[in-house]
Amino acid sequence: MSKKRKVVSIIIFIIIALISFYVYLSFRPAPDKIEYGVSFNTMYARELHLDWKEVYEEILTDLEVRKFRLAAHWNMIEPEKDIYNFTEIDYQVRRAKEEGATIIFGVGRRLPRWPECHVPSWAIDLPWEDQKIEIKNYIKAVVDRYKDEDHIEMWQVENEPYLTIFAREHCGDLDEDFLQEEIDLVKSLDDTREVLVTDSGNLGTWVKPYNKGDRFGTSIYVYLWNPDIGPFKSFLPPSFYRAKISLMELLFGEKESYLIELSLEPWLLQPVVETAKSTQLERMNIDKFKEIISFAEKTGFERQYLWGAEWWYFMKEHNYPDFWNEAKRIYKK
Secondary structure (H helix, E strand, O other), rough: HHHHHHHHHHHHHHHHHHHHHHHHHHHHOOOOOOOOOOEEEEEHHHOOOOOOHHHHHHHHHOOOOOOEEEEEHHHHOOOOOEEEOHHHHHHHHHHHOOOOOEEEEEEEEOOOOOEEEOOHHHOOOOHHHHHHHHHHHHHHHHHHHHHOOEEEEEEEEOOOOOOOOHHHHHHOOOOHHHHHHHHHHHHHOOOOOOEEEEEEEEOOOHHHHHOOOOOEEEOOOOEEEOOOEEEOOOOOOOOHHHHHHHHHHHHHHHOOOOEEEEOOOOOOOOOHHHHHHHHHHHHHHHHHHHHHHHHHHHHOOEEEEEOOHHHHHHHOOOOOOHHHHHHHHHHOO
């Protein structure tokens, strides 16, 4: 056999081996039942010119959601230095308990929704070393206040902290040592609960976030937007996520993992209230909504938190109830 043919044979063998390994990793039994939750954000409801309490109540009582991911955004909790406002979160935690719902509770500088890093105005210009002290003070205040609430399942520390290519202008580079300090702080304040760390499903490697937390969560965006090419659809199939989580388990051991953010709202260039309904419906219509749910069912995650409930309610209030009604069907299924 010539040298050229040997090289070709080796390449073919490697390709076949890689494909076989991928197929092996992606073979995961479908869950018997998918538990659906929702991420809720007070500030986003306000951005949509909605009464956040009304939206939250409808999610609880009309959609009958029983698994929530809530976030104690720093700028909402501590609008002024050492002056804390727990009004909104107190209400959400209390009502979740009354309805028998559980909570994943997010703390940290970087939490869900744009601009990712939610720093109060009084702290924006602080040197990073000083800002870190203030972040830890705020985290301590939140954890101490809610750690005795037995329906809080776990703490989420930061949100997709390793996704540094996104929102860099607001978040800067990741201080990995400080991330560990935050995790250690939460565990020292509450040793009864585990910590969740998350990563992007489209862009993240998962390796470090998977190892940092006791539990792991990932996001999935099927329809996205890029400043250079505009709106586009992800090329990643559901088997990619099954294979990727299997690889993490193979390399680092099994742990509970969730689809923590399944995007079911339009990715827009400007605020929703400034965008034509036709554009919103072009980016996210009911057929895409159903397609994404079907896609996520095939990823193998047993627990999935849907993203966009505030927008579904906004659309219902503007005579487009299809998203809300479909969500109701999903949660009651």
